[in-house]
Amino acid sequence: MRWGSLRALAVVFRERGVVALEELEVPEPGKGQVLVAVKYSLISPGTEVAFLHGLPNTPRRYPQRPGYSAVGEVVMVGEGVERVEVGDLVCAKCPHASLALASEQAVMRVPEGVDPLDAVFFELGAIALQAVRKARVEVGEPVLVLGAGLVGQLAAQLARVAGGVPVLVADLVPFRLKRALEFGADHAIDLSQVALREGLTRALGRADVPVVIEATGSPEAVASALEIAARRGRVVLLGSTRGTTVVNFYSTVHRKGLTVVGAHVSTLPSLDSLPGWWTERDEWGAFFRLLRYGRLKVGHLITDVVEPERAPEAYEWLARERDRHLGVIFKWE
CATH class of the missing domain: 3.40.50.720 (NAD(P)-binding Rossmann-like Domain)
Incomplete structure (x- = not known):
């Protein structure tokens, strides 16, 4: 299937302390790539608030696209993709956006029975x-x-x-x-x-x-x-x-x-897990097993599920109202 030019909404840090929602062009997936229609993405509060405000040990380069923890449905796959297929619900290590282009290595199928709102905590x-x-x-x-x-x-x-x-x-x-x-x-x-x-x-x-x-x-x-x-x-x-x-x-x-x-x-190692040093993908797999068998709970950590248009507010909450907000999720559907 060829879709031609694709457009997506994305959260962008335009400059230090400034959050915006912008429309971006998204290319079709190339070899080894996957296009995901994002349902939810989770803010990583410590990292993203620090990057937004240019705290020490952050790049301090703008504009930048924050985020690295999303869940959505595969809508296109590029040549050579074998681990997932169109229609799969996957987690994806990608920025906050309505459409995400990621390498096959950066996505994993969400196990049956796992709530997408729980799965978005995978990273x-x-x-x-x-x-x-x-x-x-x-x-x-x-x-x-x-x-x-x-x-x-x-x-x-x-x-x-x-x-x-x-x-x-x-x-x-x-x-x-x-x-x-x-x-x-x-x-x-x-x-x-x-x-x-x-x-x-x-x-x-x-x-x-x-x-x-x-x-x-x-x-x-x-x-x-x-x-x-x-x-x-x-x-x-x-x-x-x-x-x-x-x-x-x-x-x-x-x-x-x-x-x-x-x-x-x-x-973390990129190819093979070692005792005490598992690959990131193996850690994702362990996270999902812990969820499925009830050893790990994340639902109680969610305080807000908001539309992406409220992104400026969401980052302000996490920076200034730590006594009320913890797990903030963007709903892209």
Whole structure:
């Protein structure tokens, strides 16, 4: 089938702090490519808000197209595509738009029975999964997750799946901590009310913890993660840090024998999974299995499903109203 010239609506960061919905031309899929009519796309709050406002460790180049987590129906396939076919419901690692052109490698069929609104969390699920996998959580071991944003919420659930006991979550926003306690966390530490060490002591009877997953992206939180990690503990840096962290490596890392692991998803192998280092596609598959068998829940993380025309509002919510908004999804149908 040949459709000729195709037009799509897309979210665009026109310049620093400016969000717009624009019409773009989309080419037909070439060799190894897939065209997806998007149903839903999920905002990745930490990354996209940081890129929008040009925070440290972001490109600061505009215009740019945000987003990397969508679900939709395959409407065209290019030459040589074998994994999916027209009519399939797929997840697609692509920007926010009504039509998405992606490589076959960047899409995966959504298993039967999985709600598309749950499936759209596939990429954030994979990001959290690879971080927890790198933490090497042992059954019965306490785990602390710093930050109760989307990836922190997912990491807390996955730490519990991995056998972490108890799982603690620390954040400044009570609304987010309540969600964490409802699904996965055993203890919540409200950092707007209590210092981190005091909160740990109340929950564990000790002021340190063997596994810390840092999911805030705050430079100060990275320093805190290193300080409260126990001797011979592990600290996994899941959040992308937006600034420079000042650390006394002798006292917080060297003398305690800490293992510190960077867990950016771009470090994953591209072809074959290894113990502790799965490919991104294998992590997607694991995410869907966890959903299907009820080990992972994401529906409670959705606070807003909005039309793309409300994109400027949506990013403002996530930047300014963290006590009300968490999982924001664009509905493109």
